Amino acid sequence: VGLKQGCATISDLSFVFMRNKGELSLGVIARTLQRPEGCVLPSFVFRSYEMLDLKHEMDMMFANQHSDLQKCIKTYGGGDLDAGITRILLNFELLKFDDPINPRSWANDSYVFSVVLHEVRHGNALHRTIQNVTEQAPHFQKEDGPVATIWRQEYSDRAKNLMTTLYEELPRHYIHIPLTFDVRVSTKPVEFYYWQQRLIELTVFYPRIDPQIHFSHGSNLNETGYPIWVFAGFDPVRMGNDTEGNALTLCVYSRKSGRLIKLDTDARALLGLERGGTNFCQGLTIIVDDRNGNLPLSPTKQDIAFGEEANGDIHKDNLYSWIGAIANCYYN
Structure with a gap:
């Protein structure tokens, strides 16, 4: 689909x-x-x-x-x-x-x-230029005049820009592509090592999340909890780039949908962390890998739908409390 x-x-x-x-x-x-x-x-x-x-x-x-x-x-x-x-x-x-x-x-x-x-349609270039060319040269596909030449160049440039964007963004949105898969954009091989190449001091944690019993009630994670992988690292690119922002960023990947489903460019409030002071703007990036596909997805698979579960509030609180506890280790 x-x-x-x-x-x-x-x-x-x-x-x-x-x-x-x-x-x-x-x-x-x-x-x-x-x-x-x-x-x-x-x-x-x-x-x-x-x-x-x-x-x-x-x-x-x-x-x-x-x-x-x-x-x-x-x-x-x-x-x-x-x-x-x-x-x-x-x-x-x-x-x-x-x-x-x-x-x-x-x-x-x-x-x-x-x-x-x-x-390819990109930036409405195709629709706009086709309309302009059609008004001046109805058979622009067979014309070699200046209007058709301008259309071809503009379309070609925008299509190439889109392919470049796809090539650069695919590794960020998909982290579960097996090494045996050979993925190419315009014949150029795509390597899915985005975060490994971008983050420094990358560390992985293996918490278990209980979707039924709140952690404050002493749930038995070995019996009811499911495992997730939480990666934490610092992004030097964001630290040196004011346009991207250097606050704590949270990325959640779902094995069920196979891609990035949630991106929060300032997740301090969501994870219960302090928001004040410059010490908390250090390019920290938290990556959550729902390795067993236990997170409920929205119909569009663009977010987590805790409301679809009977104990969704508990599930949500347990998940973000664990992630917040890990992120808090990096806050002095």
Whole structure:
């Protein structure tokens, strides 16, 4: 669901290419295919594996599909169905390509998928420039005039900026990616060592959180508590950058959703810590890893929903009291 929503947010047409051992498949996420009665996400599993056979199968398949799907393929090919199929084949070829010079090629991997976004929207540049160009050059895709050139350059710059942002932000939002996963943005490998490279004096604690009985009542954590990992370290980047702020920052990661679900750039009040004085602005960063997926999530998976539990208030108090106690060790 997250992949589909993400694609639809920044592009009107996206493709998901998959190779499952010797089987190739394709998914289409397109705005023009959606209907009021429900979401339409067509997918295809191909019988062919070699490119020539695959092209013949696609020619037969897409020639018989409804006009809206044909239009998607044509759009990807700049208005030409055959060109769109050729571009799709090139993406499949990348999933199979064996480069002896590049040890990170995917030819020897059994499971590979790639997401391709067509005409990325970023900063409303695409909508604004299309409107401007259409008014002055209706067929701007085939024009080589100054207006079309300006549009292409602006779109290219903004799309590249977005890809750069994704490349930089992915490691901060996802800390549970296995080392066996090879993730790339625009063919550039992403390394998920964000906090290890950024924080100094990084230390880990292993408290247990009781979701049922308040800690003040002497709960037996070995019987009812669940384990979490709490990392604490200092962020020298924030300490030297006034725009980011250097107060205590809390990051909570959920194994259930697989990503960052809560970010509090000044968590001193939440954790019951003093807020006054300059001694408490030292770039301290607390990272919580809900390693067993015990934290209840909101429907959007953007926060913790303690209200969904019968003893949510107790669960919340126990969690933040433990985290606050750990953070307090760093306060003199």
